[in-house]
Each structure stands twice: as structure tokens, then as C-alpha cells.
Amino acid sequence: KDTVSASYALKIRRHRAFVEMPEQGDVVLTVLGTFILFLGWFGFNACSTAGIADPANGSLAGRAAMTTALSGSTAGVAALMLNAAKKKVIENLAADSDAAFNLHSWDVMKVCNSILAGCVGITAGCAYVDEPYAILIGAVAAILYDCASYLTLNVLHIDDPLDAFAIHGGCGVWGVIAASLFASPDYMPPGGLFRGGGGKLFWAALAGIGAIFAWTCATCFFFFLLYDVNFRFRVTRLQECPEDLVVPYEEPTIVSLAELEGGLDDDNAEEIQLPTNGASSNS
Numbered sequence: 096k097d098t099v100s101a102s103y104a105l106k107i108r109r110h111r112a113f114v115e116m117p118e119q120g121d122v123v124l125t126v127l128g129t130f131i132l133f134l135g136w137f138g139f140n141a142c143s144t145a146g147i148a149d150p151a152n153g154s155l156a157g158r159a160a161m162t163t164a165l166s167g168s169t170a171g172v173a174a175l176m177l178n179a180a181k182k183k184v185i186e187n188l189a190a191d192s193d194a195a196f197n198l199h200s201w202d203v204m205k206v207c208n209s210i211l212a213g214c215v216g217i218t219a220g221c222a223y224v225d226e227p228y229a230i231l232i233g234a235v236a237a238i239l240y241d242c243a244s245y246l247t248l249n250v251l252h253i254d255d256p257l258d259a260f261a262i263h264g265g266c267g268v269w270g271v272i273a274a275s276l277f278a279s280p281d282y283m284p285p286g287g288l289f290r291g292g293g294g295k296l297f298w299a300a301l302a303g304i305g306a307i308f309a310w311t312c313a314t315c316f317f318f319f320l321l322y323d324v325n326f327r328f329r330v331t332r333l334q335e336c337p338e339d340l341v342v343p344y345e346e347p348t349i350v351s352l353a354e355l356e357g358g359l360d361d362d363n364a365e366e367i368q369l370p371t372n373g374a375s376s377n378s
Contacts, residue, residue, distance in 0.1 A: 122203050129207040136163055136214045140221045158282075159221040162229035163214060166221075169233030170213025170240075171206045177241060178202050205241070208258055212240035215266040220274030224287075228277040235273070236266045268304055275300035 141160040147153040178201075216236030217229055224232070240258070243265030247253045253260070275296035278287035286292030 125204060125207050129210055133167055133210060133214065136167070136218075140218060144222075155222050161226060162217050162221045162224060165226055165229040166217035166233035166236065167210045167213040169230045170216070170237040171210040173234045173237035174205045174209035174241070175201065177237060178205060208244075208262055209237040209240055212236045212262050212266040215263055216270040216273060218267075219270040220278055223274060223278040223283040225277075225279055228273075232270070232273045232277070236269055239265050239269050271300045271304055272297070 141156040144152040213233035243261035280286030
């Protein structure tokens with residue numbers, strides 16, 4: 096939500112083409128960052144109980160850690176399967192194989208982002224859903240991330256190079272809705288909509304999503320807009336596109352004095368005054 100607001104206030108980067116995804120960054124650092132975030136998510140979800148000495152809190156923390164691991168891992172595997180299925184469909188439908196060739200079945204970046212999408216999707220209900228539903232939430236989160244990423248970049252043309260909205264916005268919405276659908280009546284009475292608890296949690300989740308979107312988008316958009324007016328919100332053109340101001344170097348042409356004198360006609364001969372011996376001696 097704040098990513099979309101910042102993108103609208105910041106405007107699209109110069110020379111940003113939405114025909115294809117931008118060039119990928121360092122894959123090794125991306126994988127390392129994903130593992131760090133994945134590990135940190137166990138502290139974020141499981142340690143939210145603020146203690147495990149009490150048996151009730153210990154059980155809650157253990158369930159949160161288990162569902163977090165299942166959802167994130169399932170989302171990563173689902174991303175591999177989804178990309179392979181998309182490539183197979185394009186190979187069958189495309190007249191040539193160029194489009195299918197450009198779609199990598201084993202896209203490491205997609206897997207990393209899908210793992211984070213699965214973690215985001217399970218966060219809202221990590222302590223209140225059973226393990227099979229955690230697997231389902233992770234698989235759906237991977238699909239929603241892929242759809243939200245395509246919608247943001249290729250349809251709405253929102254310059255979101257990190258897919259922040261697709262991961263945290265789209266899958267965050269899914270996580271809140273999933274908690275209201277699959278919450279167990281044993282952990283959160285009366286339970287989710289699909290667990291016999293009625294629609295009370297579901298309507299409360301929709302109201303919460305609407306309130307969060309309205310507050311975040313409004314405050315962030317006006318903050319970024321005011322900041323852009325009073326300060327420099329983005330880098331200069333020279334910093335963003337230094338290649339635009341590079342003057343191409345050309346080899347100088349060496350002309351001899353004889354060629355210079357012979358190439359001058361009568362009209363232009365007086366334009367260039369060559370120093371004489373007398374002039375040089377007087378100086």
C-alpha cells in the first residue's frame with residue numbers, strides 16, 4: 096500500500112520500459128537475504144507469544160513456527176510448479192518458442208519472492224490454523240503473488256521493481272482473509288467461515304483490510320507528495336541516467352599545414368592568418 100503510494104508520488108523511472116522485467120540483481124545476495132528473512136519470520140510469528148515457559152504459550156509458539164515453515168516452503172515449491180506449467184502452456188500455444196524460452200522454469204528470484212509471499216500469507220493466522228490449511232495458504236499465496244506482480248508491473252504500470260506490493264500487499268490481504276476462513280474453532284472460537292464459525296470473522300477481516308488500505312494509502316501518498324515538493328524525493332537525472340550526458344568521443348583529424356593552405360579558397364583565405372617570421376620576431 097505504501098509502495099503504491101510512493102510509486103505514484105515518485106513517478107516512473109526514466110527509461111523504464113514495461114515490456115519485460117528489469118534485469119535481475121545479484122542472485123546470491125537475494126537468496127541470502129531470503130534465508131535471513133525466512134529465519135527472522137520464525138521470531139516474528141512464533142516469538143510474538145512473548146514467552147514459551149507457560150505450556151499454553153509454548154504450544155501457541157510451536158504451532159506458529161510449524162505453520163510458518165509449511166506455508167513458506169510450500170509457496171516456494173508452488174512457484175516452481177507454476178512457472179513450469181506456464182512454460183508448458185506457452186510452448187503449446189505460441190507459434191514460436193521464443194516466448195517459452197524466455198520464461199525460465201527454475202526462476203530463483205520467483206522462488207525467493209514466493210517464499211516471502213508464503214510467510215506473509217500465513218502471518219495473520221499462523222497460530223490459529225491447522226497444518227493442512229497452512230499448506231493451502233502457502234500455495235495460494237504463490238499464485239496470488241505471481242498474478243499481483245503481473246498486474247502491478249504490466250497492467251497498471253506501477254514502477255515496483257522489488258515486487259513489494261505483490262508480496263506484502265496482495266499476499267497480506269490474502270493472509271487476513273485466509274485467517275477468517277480457516278481459523279480453527281479450537282484456537283479461535285467460533286472459528287473461520289469454512290470451519291463452521293459463520294461469517295463474523297470474514298466480515299471483520301474485510302472491514303480491517305478496507306480501513307488499513309484507506310489509512311495507509313491516504314497518509315503515505317500525501318506524505319510523499321509533500322516531501323517531494325519541499326525536498327528532493329528522487330535523485331537527479333545525472334545520477335539516474337548518467338549515460339544520457341556522456342558525449343561520444345571522436346578521434347581528432349590531423350591536417351597538415353600544406354593541406355590547410357591548399358584547401359582554403361580566396362574567400363576564406365583571410366579568415367585564418369598564419370604567423371609570419373616577421374610577426375613572430377616582433378612578438
